[in-house]
Amino acid sequence: MGFKKKNVIIAVIIGGVVMILPIFFRDSRYYMNILNFSGIFIVLTYSLNLIHGYLGLISIGHAGFFAIGAYVTAGLTMGTTLNFFPSLLIASTAAALAGILLGFPATRIGGHYFVLITLGFGEIVRLIILNWKEVTNGTNGLNNIPPPSFGSWVFASRFSYYYLVLFFILVTMLLTLSLRRSKYGRSMLSLKTGELAATAMGVNPLTTKLINFGMAGLFAGLAGGLYASYIGSISPEAFSVDLSVEVLVMTLVGGSGTLLGPIIGTTFLMVLKEWLRFLREYYMILYGAGIVFVMIFMPYGIMGLAKRISSQLKS
Amino acid sequence: MHNLFKNLSSFALVLCLVLIFAVTSLAKIKVGVISSQTSGLAILGQRQINAAILAAEEWNEKGGINETKIRLIIEDSSDKTTTAVTALDRVLGKNVCAILGPIYSFQLFAMFPEVKKEKIPMLSTSGTRKLTQMDNRWYFRTYPHDGITKQACTLYAVEELKSKRPSLMSVTTEYGKSGYEIITNILKAKGIAPVAETWHEKADKDMTGQLMRIKRSDPDIIISQAHPSDTAIVLKQQRDLGIDIPHMASSAASMPSVHKLVGEAMEGVYVETVTLPNFDPDPNIRAWTKKYIEKFKKKPDSFALLYYDTANFLFEAIKAVGPNRTKIRDWLETTRYKGLAGQYRFDQEHNGAFFAIIVQYHIKDGKAVPELKKKYDFTPK
Amino acid sequence: MIQEIVAGFSMGCIYALAGFGFVLVYNAVGAVNFAHGELVMFGGYFGYAFSTHLGMPLWLAFVVTLLAMAILGILFNQVAYLPIRSRPVSTVIIASIGMSILLRNSALAIWGPDPLKLNSFLGDSVIKIGAAVISRHQLLIFAVTAFVFTGQSLFFSRTAIGRKLQATAQDQEAAKLMGIKVTRMINLTFVLAAFLAVIAGFLVAPLWFLDPEVGLAIIVKAFIAIIIGGFGSIPGLVVGGIFLGLTEVLVASHLTSEYKDVISFFILITVLMAMPQGFFGEKIAEKV
Incomplete structure (x- = not known):
C-alpha cells in the first residue's frame, strides 16, 4: 500500500464523490441523516478495526468508549464555557485513557477471556452513567446539547455536519494509515500472527497493545462526541451491548x-x-439474514471480496 | 403452526398494502405514527400502533375527516435512538400534519430538537415526568405522567393501607428511576422513609436477592415499579418466598398477558393503573375492547386505550382546523376532549390526562379479576 | 442466607444448562455460536406452541420439540456454519450474530412481543426445607443439570459416536482418513446442541418466561459462565455458572442492588486477572 499513482487517483476520485455526494441529498433530511449517522459510526468502526484488525482481539464493549466521548463532550459544552473542539479533544483523550486502561489486561488475558473484560467494561460504563445521576442526569440523560461551532460558524444543519464528520473520518483514516506504516503498526500485525514469535523478535507487547488501545479509545471517543452534539440528546439506553455488537458486525x-x-x-x-x-x-x-448472507459469500467482508476480484482481474 | 401461516399471510398482505399505498397516494390527510414495532419495546409499541390504526379506520369508514381520508404513515422506532430519529425523518418526509409519537422518553428527547424545528405537533402516551418540563410547545402528553400515577399509588399505600414502613422495588430504566424520585418525594412529605429500596435490571430473571433484602427490613408493603416480565417475576417470587405483605404493583401488572405468567400469585395484589379496558363496566369501552380483540387477536392494555383516545383527539383537531400544524397545536392547547378513558385537557406544560385508579386483583375461577378500590382525579380546576 | 444460596445455585444451573450446547458446539467443531441463546428460546417457544396451541401433554410436546429442533439445528448448520466452517473464527461468530438477529425477530413475528409461560413438568408448587423455600421446578433443574453434566462426559468418553465426534473435533483431516463422515458428524453436533437447547428451554421458560429477548439475556449470562469457568470446559461451565449466580444474588441481597452488576463484573474481572484461563483452563488452544 505505497503511494502508488493508481492509488492516488482512486483516492482522489473517491474523495471527489464523497465531497459532492450530499449536494444531491441536500433536500432530503432523511438521506442526510443516514449519511451523518453512517459517518459517525464509521469513526467508531475504525476504532474496533484497530483492535480486531491489528491485534485480532474481539471487543464487545465499544459502547463504553463511545459513551465516555459522548458524555464528556456534552458535559463540557453544556456545563463550561469551552467550545466544541477543545471539548471533543478532552473527551477523546478521556476515552483514550480508558482505552489504555483496558489495554493492560489485554497483555495478560487473551482470546475469549478478553471478550468478557470488554463486555464488563462496556456494561460498567453504562451502569455508572445510569445510576450516577448527580453527574449524568441518569435516565433523563443530557438534552439540548449545543451543536458544534467554530468561531461564529455553527454546524447546525445536517448538510454542514456532513463535512464536519467527513473531516474527522479523514483524520481517523490518516491516523490509521500512519499507525500502520509506523514501527508500531508492524509490531501489532506481528503480534496478531503470533505473540511468542513477535516477542522473540523484540516487539514489546505491552507498549504496542497500549498504543493500539489508546488510539482505539481516541477514535471511539471522537465518534461519541460527534454523536452527542449531532443528535443533541443522550441517555444510557443508547450505549448498550447492542451497539457494541453492531459495531463488531459492521467491522x-x-x-x-x-x-x-x-x-x-x-x-x-x-x-x-x-x-x-x-x-x-x-x-x-x-437484516439478520443479510448479515449471514454477507458472511457466507464474503467471509473476509466486502473488502475481502473486492480484493479477491481485483487480484483476479490483474492475473 | 397456524400462527406461522397466519403471520406469513399477513406479511404478504402488508406487502400488497404497501404496493397499493404506493399506487394510490391520493390527496389524504397524512398523520405520522412512530412506535416500536420491533425489539423488546414492541410489547407496548405494537398495541399503540394497532390503536391508531383502529381509530383511523373508524374515521375512514365514516368518510374520513371532512370527506378526506386519513392515511397513517407508520414507522418503527425499535429500541434505538438512531432508529427513532430516522423514523421521524421518514415520517416528516411524507409531509404529515401531526405525529403520534413513541412512548419511550429517550427516543422522544432525541426527537424534540427536530420536532421544535419542524414545528410539528407530536402527541404520545408517555409517563416520564421530565418530558413536559423541557419547554417544548409542540409535544403533548396524553397519559397521566408519573407525578399522577405514582402519587395515586403512594397515597393509597399511605392513606388507605396505612403503611408506615413501605419498601420500594424499582427497575433501572427511565420508568423506574422517574417513578422512584416521585414516590420518595411524596413519602418524604408525609414524613415516611422507605425501609428498603432495591433495584433490578429490566432483563433480570431472579429477584431473590432483592426480595430477601426487603424481607429482612420487615416492611408493611412493597411498592414496585417494573415492566411486564420483571413484574411477573417479582410477584411470583414474593409469593414463593412467603413474604406475606401487600404489594402495590405498577401498571404492567394490569396487563392480561402478565396475569397468565403470575397465575395464583395475583391474588390480593394492588395495581396502580389508568384504565381497565378488559374489565371496565362502561359499555363504550367494552365495545371498543371487543372490536380491538376481534381485529388484532390480542387484548388491549391501558396504553392502547389512551393511544386510541389520543388519535381521536388529534383527528378532532384536524377536523376543526384542518391539517395545519400551528392551528392544530393551538386547538389542542385550548380544547377539552372527552375520550373513552376520560377527560383530556392540556395544562401549561401540555400534560393532558390526570386520572388514575387503584385496583386489587382476586383470583376467581383461575382468572385474575380486578376490583376497583379508588379513583383519583387530579385534573386542575 | 440459605435462601439466597438456593436461588444462586438454581440460577447458576440455568446458566450452565444454557451453556452446555454452546460448549458442545465449541468443543466438537470449534465454532462460537452466539445464536445458541435463540435456540434455547426456540426450544421453549416450540414447547409452548405444541403444548398450549396444539394442546399436547407436556411430555409429548417435549418429544415433538426435540424433533422440530433437530431439524432447526441441521438447518442452522447447513445455512450458517457448514458453508463457512473453514473460514476465520470471527466470520463464524458474525454469521451466528446474524442468525441470532434473524431468529429473535422471527420469534417476534410468530409469537408476538408479550411474555409467554411454558408450564413446568412439576408445576408451580414449593417445598419448605427449614428456613428456605425451594420450588419443585428448581429441584428438577438441579437434577437435570447433574444428569446432563455426567451424561455429556460419558457420551464423549464411552460411546462410539462420542469418540468419533471427539476425533473430528481434534483433527478433521485425520478423522476423514479414518472413515468418519465429517459433514455427518457436524450435523450430528448441531442436532445434539439443539437437543440440549430444548432441555434448557423447557427448564428456563417456566421461570424466565418466553419473550423474543430472552435468548439474548440467557446467552450473555451463559457466555460469562463459560469464560469464568474456562472456555470449553464442562465442569468449568457448571462451576462458573454457579459462581456467577451466587455472586449476583448475594451482592443484590447484602451489598447493593443498584450497582449489583457493576460489582459482579468487578468480581469476575478480578477472578480473570488472577486466573487468566478461568477456573479450569482450556483444553484446546485459543481459537479467536
Whole structure:
C-alpha cells in the first residue's frame, strides 16, 4: 500500500464523490441523516478495526468508549464555557485513557477471556452513567446539547455536519494509515500472527497493545462526541451491548483490518437496515439474514471480496 | 403452526398494502405514527400502533375527516435512538400534519430538537415526568405522567393501607428511576422513609436477592415499579418466598398477558393503573375492547386505550382546523376532549390526562379479576 | 442466607444448562455460536406452541420439540456454519450474530412481543426445607443439570459416536482418513446442541418466561459462565455458572442492588486477572 499513482487517483476520485455526494441529498433530511449517522459510526468502526484488525482481539464493549466521548463532550459544552473542539479533544483523550486502561489486561488475558473484560467494561460504563445521576442526569440523560461551532460558524444543519464528520473520518483514516506504516503498526500485525514469535523478535507487547488501545479509545471517543452534539440528546439506553455488537458486525462485514472496510461495512449495514424498512415489522429478520448472507459469500467482508476480484482481474 | 401461516399471510398482505399505498397516494390527510414495532419495546409499541390504526379506520369508514381520508404513515422506532430519529425523518418526509409519537422518553428527547424545528405537533402516551418540563410547545402528553400515577399509588399505600414502613422495588430504566424520585418525594412529605429500596435490571430473571433484602427490613408493603416480565417475576417470587405483605404493583401488572405468567400469585395484589379496558363496566369501552380483540387477536392494555383516545383527539383537531400544524397545536392547547378513558385537557406544560385508579386483583375461577378500590382525579380546576 | 444460596445455585444451573450446547458446539467443531441463546428460546417457544396451541401433554410436546429442533439445528448448520466452517473464527461468530438477529425477530413475528409461560413438568408448587423455600421446578433443574453434566462426559468418553465426534473435533483431516463422515458428524453436533437447547428451554421458560429477548439475556449470562469457568470446559461451565449466580444474588441481597452488576463484573474481572484461563483452563488452544 505505497503511494502508488493508481492509488492516488482512486483516492482522489473517491474523495471527489464523497465531497459532492450530499449536494444531491441536500433536500432530503432523511438521506442526510443516514449519511451523518453512517459517518459517525464509521469513526467508531475504525476504532474496533484497530483492535480486531491489528491485534485480532474481539471487543464487545465499544459502547463504553463511545459513551465516555459522548458524555464528556456534552458535559463540557453544556456545563463550561469551552467550545466544541477543545471539548471533543478532552473527551477523546478521556476515552483514550480508558482505552489504555483496558489495554493492560489485554497483555495478560487473551482470546475469549478478553471478550468478557470488554463486555464488563462496556456494561460498567453504562451502569455508572445510569445510576450516577448527580453527574449524568441518569435516565433523563443530557438534552439540548449545543451543536458544534467554530468561531461564529455553527454546524447546525445536517448538510454542514456532513463535512464536519467527513473531516474527522479523514483524520481517523490518516491516523490509521500512519499507525500502520509506523514501527508500531508492524509490531501489532506481528503480534496478531503470533505473540511468542513477535516477542522473540523484540516487539514489546505491552507498549504496542497500549498504543493500539489508546488510539482505539481516541477514535471511539471522537465518534461519541460527534454523536452527542449531532443528535443533541443522550441517555444510557443508547450505549448498550447492542451497539457494541453492531459495531463488531459492521467491522467484519466491511472487512476487518482493511483501510476502507469500516466505511463500506458501516454504510452498507446502515443503508440495508433503513432500506428494508418497507417490510414493516419483518424487516429485522431480513437484516439478520443479510448479515449471514454477507458472511457466507464474503467471509473476509466486502473488502475481502473486492480484493479477491481485483487480484483476479490483474492475473 | 397456524400462527406461522397466519403471520406469513399477513406479511404478504402488508406487502400488497404497501404496493397499493404506493399506487394510490391520493390527496389524504397524512398523520405520522412512530412506535416500536420491533425489539423488546414492541410489547407496548405494537398495541399503540394497532390503536391508531383502529381509530383511523373508524374515521375512514365514516368518510374520513371532512370527506378526506386519513392515511397513517407508520414507522418503527425499535429500541434505538438512531432508529427513532430516522423514523421521524421518514415520517416528516411524507409531509404529515401531526405525529403520534413513541412512548419511550429517550427516543422522544432525541426527537424534540427536530420536532421544535419542524414545528410539528407530536402527541404520545408517555409517563416520564421530565418530558413536559423541557419547554417544548409542540409535544403533548396524553397519559397521566408519573407525578399522577405514582402519587395515586403512594397515597393509597399511605392513606388507605396505612403503611408506615413501605419498601420500594424499582427497575433501572427511565420508568423506574422517574417513578422512584416521585414516590420518595411524596413519602418524604408525609414524613415516611422507605425501609428498603432495591433495584433490578429490566432483563433480570431472579429477584431473590432483592426480595430477601426487603424481607429482612420487615416492611408493611412493597411498592414496585417494573415492566411486564420483571413484574411477573417479582410477584411470583414474593409469593414463593412467603413474604406475606401487600404489594402495590405498577401498571404492567394490569396487563392480561402478565396475569397468565403470575397465575395464583395475583391474588390480593394492588395495581396502580389508568384504565381497565378488559374489565371496565362502561359499555363504550367494552365495545371498543371487543372490536380491538376481534381485529388484532390480542387484548388491549391501558396504553392502547389512551393511544386510541389520543388519535381521536388529534383527528378532532384536524377536523376543526384542518391539517395545519400551528392551528392544530393551538386547538389542542385550548380544547377539552372527552375520550373513552376520560377527560383530556392540556395544562401549561401540555400534560393532558390526570386520572388514575387503584385496583386489587382476586383470583376467581383461575382468572385474575380486578376490583376497583379508588379513583383519583387530579385534573386542575 | 440459605435462601439466597438456593436461588444462586438454581440460577447458576440455568446458566450452565444454557451453556452446555454452546460448549458442545465449541468443543466438537470449534465454532462460537452466539445464536445458541435463540435456540434455547426456540426450544421453549416450540414447547409452548405444541403444548398450549396444539394442546399436547407436556411430555409429548417435549418429544415433538426435540424433533422440530433437530431439524432447526441441521438447518442452522447447513445455512450458517457448514458453508463457512473453514473460514476465520470471527466470520463464524458474525454469521451466528446474524442468525441470532434473524431468529429473535422471527420469534417476534410468530409469537408476538408479550411474555409467554411454558408450564413446568412439576408445576408451580414449593417445598419448605427449614428456613428456605425451594420450588419443585428448581429441584428438577438441579437434577437435570447433574444428569446432563455426567451424561455429556460419558457420551464423549464411552460411546462410539462420542469418540468419533471427539476425533473430528481434534483433527478433521485425520478423522476423514479414518472413515468418519465429517459433514455427518457436524450435523450430528448441531442436532445434539439443539437437543440440549430444548432441555434448557423447557427448564428456563417456566421461570424466565418466553419473550423474543430472552435468548439474548440467557446467552450473555451463559457466555460469562463459560469464560469464568474456562472456555470449553464442562465442569468449568457448571462451576462458573454457579459462581456467577451466587455472586449476583448475594451482592443484590447484602451489598447493593443498584450497582449489583457493576460489582459482579468487578468480581469476575478480578477472578480473570488472577486466573487468566478461568477456573479450569482450556483444553484446546485459543481459537479467536
